[in-house]
Amino acid sequence: xxxxxxxxxxxxxGSAEVIHGVSVNxxxxxxxxxxxxxxxxxxxxxxxxxxxxxxSSGDVRIxxxxxxxxxxxxxxxxxxFQNYAxxxxxxxYDNMSFSLRLKRRxxxxxxxxxxxxxxxxxxxxxxxRYPRQLSGGQRQRVAMGRAIVRDPQVFLxxxxxxxLDAKLRVQMRAEIxxxxxxxxxxxxxxxxxxxxxxxxxxxxVVMHDGVVEQIGAPLELYDRPKNLFVxxxxxxxAMNFIEGQVSAVNGQPAMTTDDGVVLPVSVPRALLxxxxxxxxxxxxxxxxxxxxxxxxxxSVIEPxxxxxxxxxxxxxxxxxxxxxxxxxxxxxxxLGIRLDPGKAHLFDKTSGQRLA
Amino acid sequence: MRHFRRKxxxxxxxxxxxxxxxxxxxxxxxxxxxxxxxxxxxxxxxxSFLISSFFTENYLSTLSDPxxxxxxxNSIVIATSNALLVTALALLATYALSRYKLPGKENLFFxxxxxxxAPPAVFLLPLFLLYTQVFVVADVKLFDTKIGLxxxxxxxxxxxxxxxLRGVIDGIPKELDEAAFVDGANTWQVxxxxxxxxxxxxxxxxxxxxxxxxxxxxxxxxxxxxxxxRTITTGLAEFVTVTxxxxxxxxxxxxxxxxxxLLVLGLAQRHIVAGLTFGAVKE
Numbered sequence: 001x002x003x004x005x006x007x008x009x010x011x012x013x014g015s016a017e018v019i020h021g022v023s024v025n026x027x028x029x030x031x032x033x034x035x036x037x038x039x040x041x042x043x044x045x046x047x048x049x050x051x052x053x054x055x056s057s058g059d060v061r062i063x064x065x066x067x068x069x070x071x072x073x074x075x076x077x078x079x080x081f082q083n084y085a086x087x088x089x090x091x092x093y094d095n096m097s098f099s100l101r102l103k104r105r106x107x108x109x110x111x112x113x114x115x116x117x118x119x120x121x122x123x124x125x126x127x128x129r130y131p132r133q134l135s136g137g138q139r140q141r142v143a144m145g146r147a148i149v150r151d152p153q154v155f156l157x158x159x160x161x162x163x164l165d166a167k168l169r170v171q172m173r174a175e176i177x178x179x180x181x182x183x184x185x186x187x188x189x190x191x192x193x194x195x196x197x198x199x200x201x202x203x204x205v206v207m208h209d210g211v212v213e214q215i216g217a218p219l220e221l222y223d224r225p226k227n228l229f230v231x232x233x234x235x236x237x238a239m240n241f242i243e244g245q246v247s248a249v250n251g252q253p254a255m256t257t258d259d260g261v262v263l264p265v266s267v268p269r270a271l272l273x274x275x276x277x278x279x280x281x282x283x284x285x286x287x288x289x290x291x292x293x294x295x296x297x298x299s300v301i302e303p304x305x306x307x308x309x310x311x312x313x314x315x316x317x318x319x320x321x322x323x324x325x326x327x328x329x330x331x332x333x334x335l336g337i338r339l340d341p342g343k344a345h346l347f348d349k350t351s352g353q354r355l356a
Numbered sequence: 357m358r359h360f361r362r363k364x365x366x367x368x369x370x371x372x373x374x375x376x377x378x379x380x381x382x383x384x385x386x387x388x389x390x391x392x393x394x395x396x397x398x399x400x401x402x403x404s405f406l407i408s409s410f411f412t413e414n415y416l417s418t419l420s421d422p423x424x425x426x427x428x429x430n431s432i433v434i435a436t437s438n439a440l441l442v443t444a445l446a447l448l449a450t451y452a453l454s455r456y457k458l459p460g461k462e463n464l465f466f467x468x469x470x471x472x473x474a475p476p477a478v479f480l481l482p483l484f485l486l487y488t489q490v491f492v493v494a495d496v497k498l499f500d501t502k503i504g505l506x507x508x509x510x511x512x513x514x515x516x517x518x519x520x521l522r523g524v525i526d527g528i529p530k531e532l533d534e535a536a537f538v539d540g541a542n543t544w545q546v547x548x549x550x551x552x553x554x555x556x557x558x559x560x561x562x563x564x565x566x567x568x569x570x571x572x573x574x575x576x577x578x579x580x581x582x583x584x585x586r587t588i589t590t591g592l593a594e595f596v597t598v599t600x601x602x603x604x605x606x607x608x609x610x611x612x613x614x615x616x617x618l619l620v621l622g623l624a625q626r627h628i629v630a631g632l633t634f635g636a637v638k639e
Contacts, residue, residue, distance in 0.1 A: 050534075050538060051537075051538075052534050052537065052538070071537065071542075072534075072537045072538045073537060073538070073539075073540040073541065073542065077538060078538065078539075079534075079535070079538045081531050081534070081535060083529070083531060085529065085531035085532050085534065085535040086535075087532060087535075087536075087550060088554065089553040089554055098536070098539050098549075099539035099540050102539060102540045102541055102545060103540060146535075146539070150539075
């Protein structure tokens with residue numbers, strides 16, 4: 001176990017820079033998830049920590065030591081790849097013991113470590129099989145087993161669940177989390193799936209276009225996104241955004257949408273300027289039903305059993321609401337809704353930054 | 357019903373087709389065997405494709421002939437060394453071409469094949485001069501040496517081997533190298549413990565084809581050797597003399613040269629297993 005510190009790391013391919021000075025502190029034993037859309041640089045950053053990509057500038061420290069110029073084998077890390085990368089000509093046992101055999105560990109030690117890891121991952125009966133004889137979930141477990149036997153300072157996971165079907169993904173998610181609670185090894189995990197990030201991480205690093213947009217605990221990111229990107233990326237269904245400009249109602253600050261709908265806001269007046277363009281963000285579950293607020297028109301209703309998702313239009317703005325109760329609605333129907341100003345997020349349209 | 361009939365007749369047509377094709381292909385070999393099994397009198401007295409009695413003398417005299425033994429040994433040494441050297445060098449070259457970012461590597465890859473673009477006969481005279489006049493250190497020449505032929509065949513076979521193996525190495529997922537690097541392997545260990553076992557089918561094919569090339573090569577072997585490094589192909593030609601051709605001995609020698617080739621093919625074939633990388637990475 002060791003802390004990992006990434007300081008002002010950049011990655012350039014020729015003249016194109018794909019990671020623009022990223023800094024992340026990962027505490028000893030922490031489970032950190034790098035999340036962001038495809039091409040945001042999260043996998044490249046992980047590969048730089050692993051030593052599979054050169055670092056153009058900046059430092060990566062593992063256990064306090066700069067590892068920039070160390071090859072992967074001298075970094076004391078283990079990595080689980082998106083497509084498993086199991087050695088097809090080796091049995092499960094040989095796959096798991098490969099790293100220990102390279103280190104020329106005694107046979108008895110190799111055997112006990114492999115069997116211990118196999119028992120954690122429920123692979124004992126599969127040790128003599130070849131990767132081609134395993135299912136996707138079993139292969140994924142072997143890939144994790146290969147990492148566990150190393151007993152490394154840091155675990156690196158590169159989108160390990162994206163090739164599994166939905167049900168298995170949920171199951172493996174829980175297994176990886178349980179494994180981390182058991183081993184308490186520092187873990188860096190890359191995914192594009194924000195649900196994985198929210199459910200598994202101690203700390204989430206949201207990346208976009210090669211920069212870090214926000215670092216924080218899952219609920220911190222959910223409750224107080226720093227900017228429009230994080231607000232839109234974290235949460236499913238995504239946060240609703242309504243554009244408008246600053247106005248005042250009875251002396252109280254408000255936002256008037258381009259369709260003339262007035263939405264009260266609870267942001268200190270000092271932060272707002274008259275005529276300033278704003279984006280009003282409200283999470284689907286923070287829309288409540290009731291008269292006295294603006295009226296929306298229902299377009300689509302999606303009952304999932306446990307909740308009802310209602311797609312509607314407020315003026316020309318599309319909105320999604322999630323309601324726990326089963327409500328009988330029909331497309332085209334008028335729906336009185338309330339947007340709680342206390343739960344709303346207000347962003348400056350130009351900078352995209354949160355106002356309060 | 358019609359569909360059913362077509363399905364049932366499919367294998368029958370295939371069996372007939374391949375049987376006829378095999379007979380046509382194997383007939384010259386049988387003919388050669390028939391010639392080798394007959395004495396001169398049997399051969400010219402009453403010509404027939406059938407073998408009435410086996411005339412062993414052709415085989416016995418060939419096997420006990422020191423010239424035949426030397427030619428055979430030379431051919432085996434030259435073909436096998438050439439196949440091993442070419443396959444090893446091609447593996448190293450294609451691994452580098454496949455995995456490293458080398459400036460102009462695609463050009464390099466393409467230009468390796470250019471020495472196969474001219475007819476080999478074009479190189480005959482320059483090579484003869486090089487081997488007899490230029491590559492001479494003290495009394496040591498490349499002319500009429502096994503190493504001379506081995507090196508020459510390498511020059512001709514390497515481009516072909518690199519082109520064959522490139523696809524094989526490119527087909528091995530790069531993540532396997534990376535996984536091995538993270539597992540603590542160095543480049544040599546990745547090459548020998550991960551790439552080599554997975555490239556076996558491709559290496560076997562490359563090995564067989566280069567071996568067969570060297571085994572069958574006549575033009576350079578006839579020109580660049582005189583006594584010591586003569587190969588079996590040149591030896592076969594020696595049965596054609598101004599006083600006549602010893603057809604029986606020639607056919608027996610040719611039959612015997614088939615044996616090592618069949619052995620090599622049989623040994624290498626065991627490693628040609630398709631789909632060895634299945635299950636390595638999620639496709």
